[in-house]
Amino acid sequence: MHRHRVPAQFLRTLSKLTGIEDLIYDPWYLGGGTHESRNGTSLDPHIDANYHPVEPWHRRLNVVLYLNRHWEDEWGGCLELFHDPQSLSTADRHVTPAFKRCAIFETSERSWHGFSQIRLPPAKAHLTRRSIALFFYTLERPAVETIDRHTVHYVKRPLPVHFTSGHVLSASDVACIHDAISQRDAHIRQLYDQNAALRNAQDSGTGGALLYWAKRAYLRLRLRR
Secondary structure (H helix, E strand, C coil): CCCCCCCHHHHHHHHHHHCCCCCEECCCCCCCEEEEECCCCCEEEEECCCECCCCCCEEEEEEEEECCCCCCHHHCCCEEEECCCCCCCCCCEEECCCCCCEEEEECCCCCEEEECCCCCCHHHCCCCEEEEEEEEEECCCCHHHCCCCCCCEECCCCCCCCCCCCCCCCHHHHHHHHHHHHHHHHHHHHHHHHHHHHHHHHHCHHHHHHHHHHHHHHHHHHHHC
């Protein structure tokens, strides 16, 4: 992939709009670039990784440009901004991914965002939700906002607020419950797979052999006590 340069004037404009000075553009588009999502898909609420994947840069800003020439609000796929996605199933703010619309928001430990499920009418089911995402960084970050490095943190959406005692389930309610259980199970399987991959990585190569002998020596030492 070729490295690209962002004009300094554009970076200065972003700084003026957001109040974040000395922004750095990632020329490798790591995690960013073009995104395309099909009918029926959604993106769970999440906060982004707080550092660049390779460089020691603090991630500070997301810029998302939407490329959907014809998109209606009722089709879903809206950018969702949450104050607390773990307690409320509905977003505090929705942004329709209309053509040439640009969403700019800070990357922080409270910038929860995602997008709602895409529900296209049958005649439009061939369409996809398209966007370009650019991420910007700084060398420093205010100390009160700086925490240890972490990856993306997702949360599953809680059940809709109308799921209360005495409510009679509709067909869509049942489908919602099945979908929630299916997502939960998929998430658990993913965690198991990640754990297995980490263990296999530990056990392989010279590092794995050294770790094995270190653990074996530790256990033998404990048995002698």
